[in-house]
Amino acid sequence: MPTLSQQASDAGLEQVAPLLFYAFALLTGLSAWAVVISQNIVRMSVYLLMTLAGAAGLYFMLGAEFLAAIQLIVYVGGTLILIVFGIMLTNKSPFAQLRTEPWEMMLGVFIAVVTAALLIFALSQTPMKAQGEAILNSGYDQVRAVGVGLLTKYLMPFEAVAVLLLVVMVGAAFMARQRARK
C-alpha cells in the first residue's frame, strides 16, 4: 500500500499533498500557539487536541500510518480525556483562569525566540538527507515490524517500560492515597 502522498501522485493530484501538508502544519503550529496564549485551561486542552491531531496528520503524510493511528488513539483519544478529567476533578471551577505576569511573558517570548532562532539556524545549516532505511511502506507490514521489533531487538526497552509503568502506578497510588487521607 503506497503512502498517502504516493497515492496522491498516482492519482495525478501532486498539488494536493503540499496543500495537505501546509494545512496540517498550520493546524499544528497555530493550535500549539493557541495553547500557550490561551488563559482558560479547558480551551488549552481543546487546542492541545488540535495540535496532537495535526501532528497525527503529518505522520500520515510521512507514510507512518501506524504511528499516526497510535497518536490518535493514545494522545488524542486517551491522554486528552485524562487531562479533561484531571481538570474536572482537581479544579474548583473548570473555568479557572491562568494568568501570566508580563515579565514572565517577556521571559518566555525571549527564550522562545532564542530557541527558535537556534533551531532555524541549525536546520538551515544542516544538509538534509534521508537517514537509515525507511520502514516498510505498507500499513500492515509496519505493525508487524513494530511488533517484531518490540519482542526482539527492543525487548529490553519494552520490558523496562513495563516495569516503569508499574512503579509509576505505585507512586501515583501513594500520592492519591496521601491526599485522600488528609
Place this chain on the structure above:
Amino acid sequence: MSGVLPTTTELRLVLPEVWLVIAMCAVILVPLVAPRNSRVLALAALGGLALAVLSLLRTLDLAGDYGFVFGGSLTVDYFSQLFKLVLLMFTMLVLIQWWIVSSRRPDPLDTPDFLCLLLGATLGMSLMASASNLLMIFIATESASLPSFALAGFRKRHRAGSEAALKYVIFGAASSAVMLYGMSLIYGTTGTLELEGVGRAAASGVTPLLAVGLLSMFAGIAFKLSAVPMHFWCPDVFEAAPIEVTTFLSVASKGAAVCLLLRVVGSLGAGTWPGESHLTGLLAAVAIMGAVTATWGNLVAIHQTNIKRLLAYSSIAHAGYMIMAASLICRTDGGSSSAAVAGPVLFYLLVYVFMNLGAFTAAALVAKDVGSEDIRDMAGLLRRSPVVATMLTLFLLSLFGMPGLGGFMGKVYLMKAMADAGAWGFLLIAALLLNTLLSLYYYMRPVYFMAFHAEPPDSLPLRPDLAGVAILVLCSAVLLWTGLFPARAADLTEDFALLQLVHQPAPPAPGTGGDPRGDEATGTASVSQAGSPTEGLGANFPVASVERGDLPTLDTAEP
C-alpha cells in the same frame, strides 16, 4: 527482519535487575496475602537486594560474555557491574538507615510503596549505568526519576516536602522533554539509536542540528547530575525530602548520572581529545559545566545553616568534580585511555558513597535526637555524643579532602587523570584545588559548633541507635582504608574501569604494539589503544574491551 532473541547468557547478565523486579513485586504482593508487617517487607526488600548482589557477583564469571546485550540496548561491562555492585550495597545500607532513622516506626500502609519506589529507582539507576542506546537511556533515566519524584514527597502532611516534590516533578518533566527532543534530533540526523552509531556519525562531522541535539540531551543528563544550570531542584528537594531519600538521591542518582555521562561522552567522542576533534566544543562545554557546578555549589554552600541543605550543595560540588574529570574521557594524548579516567571517577564515586552515607546518617541521628537540622543546634555535640560527633567530623573532613581519608585520595586520583590531559587538565586541577579550599569553610562550620559551642543547659547525652553507629563505623572504616591504603581500592577500580563502547574490538594496529594481555584470574584486561587516527572509522574508537575469548557481539544488522 526478525532480530535476536535473548540468550540464556544475556538473561544471566541482567539477573541482578530481574531480582530487583521480583523484589518489587514481592513487596507489593505480600501484603495482600499476609498481615501487614513492615519488618517482613523490609527484610524481603533486603533479601531481594542481597540476591541481586549475589547474582551480580556471579556475572563476573561470565566476564567473557560481557558486551552488548539485548540487541545493543544495554552494555554489560566491568564498569557497569562495579557501579551496580556499589549501588546495590548502598541501597541496602539506605534501607537499614531508613529503618533506624525514621522517627517513628514506618507506617505499615506506606512501607510497600516506599520499598517498591526505592527498588524501582535502584533498577532505573542500574539500567542507566548500562544503557547504550538512546531509547534505553531515556527509559532508564525516567525509571530513575519518576520514583524519585514520589520519594521526595514521601513525608505526609509536610508542606515543604510536597512543594519540593512538585518542583522536582515539573523540573524533571521539562528536562526530560528537552532530552527527548534532543534525542529525536540526534536520531533524525544520524539515523541510529545506538550510541556507537551516533559516535560514528559524529566522527564524520557534527552538523549544527546534531550539535543542538547533543546539547539538549546533555541538558537532560545535567538535570540528573544537578549540574548548573539545571540544579535548582536539588537543594529544595534534599532539604525537604526524608533524610533516607536525600541520602539515596545524593549518591545513587548522581552516581548513575555520572556513569551515564561517562558512557555517552566516551561513546560519542572516543579517541578525539583534544586534537582535530569534532567534539572539542562539546567536551569543553562539559568541562566548563563541571567547573561552574563545583564552584557554584561551594559558593552557595557557605551560607547554609541547614545540614541537609549544606550537604545538598556539597553534593552539587562533588558532582562538579566528577563531571570535570568525565569530560576528559575521550582524550588520547599521554597514552591513556578511557580506563585512565573512568578508574579515578569510579574510585571517587566509591569513596563519595561512603562519605555521603556517613555524613547523612550522622546528621540524621543527631536530627532525630535534637529535633532540628540546623547546624547551630549541634552545639556541644562533642560532649553529648563523642562518637557521633567524631564520626561526623571525619566524614566532613573526608568530603573536604583531608589527607589520610578516602576523599583526599579520590581527589588525588582525579587530579592525576587531569594532569595527563595537558594544559586543559591543569586548568581543571586549578579549579578543583580552588574549590577544595572554598569548601573547607562550610565543612568546618558544623565542626566548629559541635566542638566549641556549649551545649544547651538541659541537654542529655545522645543515645544513638547501635545499628546507626554500625553504619557510621563501616563508612569511616572504608574511608580510612581508602585513605591510608588506597592502592588496593585504586587497583580494583582501575581494573573495573573498562567501558565497552563499540561492538567489535578494533584490531590492534599492526606494529604499534598493543598486545592484548588478558589476566583472567584478577579480571584485569588490557586496553587496546587505537592506532593512528587515519586508519578509518574504527581507529577512532579506542577500545576498552575485555580481551578474553571472543566477544559475543550481537550483530543486529544481519537477519
